[in-house]
Amino acid sequence: MTLAATGSSGGAKDVAQRKLPWSQLIAFVAIAGIVLAGVLAGALAGASPQGILTNVGFYASIAIIFAVLALGFNLQWGYTGLFNAGIAGFYLIGAYTMAIAITAPSPPIVIGGIPVYPGHLGGYSLPLAIGAILAMFAAGAAAAIIALPALRLRADYLAIATLAFASILQIFANNLQSVTGGAIGITGIPKPIAFLSADAPFLNAITIVGIGSAILLAFLLLLQFMAESPWGRVLRAVREDEEATMALGKNTFNYKLQAFALGGALMGLAGALFAVTLGYVSPSSSFAPAVTFSVWVMVIVGGSGNNRGVIVGAFLIYGLEWLSVQLKDYVPIALAAGLPTLHLLLIVTGFIAVITVVLIVLLSRYRPTTAGGQVLRKIQGHGWARTGVIGAFALYGLGWAFVFLEQYKPGAIGDTIFYTRLMLIGVLLIILIIYRPEGILREHKRVLR
């Protein structure tokens, strides 16, 4: 049985043999680089230091929300192997529950016989903490209900049922005006602390980042504790071999239900944080299926089954999204200004690269013992060198693609950057699931085979 050799990490020998965690270092450098690039783009666009800090705070708070979502999905999929395709649905339930619970009453607005705002359910003005707890309960209960018929079946039934659930919820949010406020949604969600001074946005961003990181840290510790407990061990056993776990006398259905409901509750908490961070909820792209897919990428990039990993993944992938928004206005202008230089640079680089490659190939063909020949053999021998060369060529091609796009359809990059970003997420999903399904921070191996 594979469960025999569980336990904490190995002793001194294990530490001595540990290699430098290159992929982790690269991930952290990448996050720092993303923040730096965003700050630079803001500074070049002439934003005030406080404005830039508010913007970075916005990045941090949304990334924390995505990290909570990723923790929930990690509990469901990373630990228990339950594949949830309706993350956006539980997120939506949390956000709307929070909004309904904590806002002040807002009656329907009718101007000249035309209903302008249909009003919404609620207006209970509850404290924020109670709203968040209600949001967790609502989303957890919804997860348990949706899981009841689907959990006994194969993983793809659960995926289809949850996907369906999420899209139905979006339809309800859009049309059930008396509860959700229709397409306008619910506005005027109170902030944790009501600042009245001129720099209120900045102070709000700071408080929300503070509260969010406290919640994230608390749940990270809690989940880490739960994952290392006997309960977490059963979850991993269910993921690895459900039949064997059943044979050991565990009621696997109950464990699966608990994990799925708890994951759903975490997604509800993320929704509650989202409602407070933005100050309004509406059935917009915030709850589109793209959110679900982004969270998948975060968990797969970070390393499913590793709580710290999925948080890194959330900061990294949301960082790319944020950066694309920051650069949306700046890049086309800079590109248009520097087009001739860039053109020349690309041509010269390409020329040098082609000559070098031809020389090395010829040398290795006819003078295999010389330095050039050995370089090629080295490249062929090392996986990382080959990947680096391919990556360099891909970047070069990307540079040309940008130049051509900007030359023949000015402004196209700014217009399509959101779609390009989603395409990039699709490419990342495919490449990661084929070549590196374990992610950057891989799950700690506890199993002897």
Added chain:
Amino acid sequence: MAQNSGSEPSSQDRVRSRWAALRPTARFRRQLIQAAIFAIILVAVIGGLSFVFGIIVLQYAMGGLVVSSIVIVAAIGLTVLYGIRGFANFAYGDLMTLGAYLALLLSVNGLSLIWGAIVSFLVLAVVGILLEVVIFARLEGRGPVPPIVASVGVGLIIQNGIRSVAGTAEWLYPVPASQDIVIVPGLGIHPVRGILTLAVGVTFVLSAHILLKYTNLGKAMRATADNLELAKATGIDTKRVTYAAWVMSCSFASTAGVLLGLGTAINPTMGFDVILLIFAAVIVGGIGSPYGAMLGGLLVGLSQEMSVPFLVWLERPDVIGLQFGSAYKVAIPFIILIIVLIFRPWGIAGRRPAFARRSYFIERITRALGGEHGAVDALAGEANGGR
């Protein structure tokens, strides 16, 4: 043919005995009878409803039939791939969108829509093979989830690629506008959106039936869907069958996309918006079963369209005063899906798995009431029925 011709002179006999188990069985005859009963009930329900509520019900049923024929074409394509490759293709809706846009591109540039649809049918077949070779062949044997993730990636690339190339605006096929043909007052059908769609749907169902039932390739496909290892052991070239499944799946997707675009308008999310309906049809019919997909598509499409008058009735202030009632028609397939998942997860036309988990909780109740046979009985009955 290639997969079952041996070198020995007696290969014909061996082939005959090898395929003997695939002759119309008692189970198939039983399914035919079930389908006939289903059809009679359907006609009786629609007839009764229209007798009570007037001819408007027939008009909605007509709309439902048209939607069903689109859903059925798509569901056959999805379920064939599901049966053979064993994963739910979440990119299927976006493949439909791709097919619709390819036909649009050709028909806007002067080709007639028929030729555009045919070219898009062929291009999508190639796309299917490419997807298998480049992506999905590498994910074989890693369970159902990695291919789902990869298919979502494919869907994102297609959908957003279309958005960035063609924009988010809605398009219409350049077909001549025409009036509805009135059959009886109050009941009409559009010549293109109605009759053509129905005709194409019926043609595709019939050709899928002939392909699956009467050709060696179809028999090999059904055998592979039934049991991959056994099919390999029998000497079926399962690689070829997989390619055939991708070709069939993606080309059916292209035609379903064109029909969908004819019915409404063409936009980048048109396929993703109906994927739920198609999944519902596939699961209701039983995953991997093309005949089940036909039945499921009919049930799901009809019930979605025929729920509209009921939802509009709910909109009345003296009932419950629902706003935008007809927007909820999309929820009907979901409700059917959940009911089927609870009561008959193997589908209404699918075969109950011989070693089904004993813990389907409704099954526990039915067994307690003495209404259900045990799993061993079902297995024994199946073995006898097959001979």
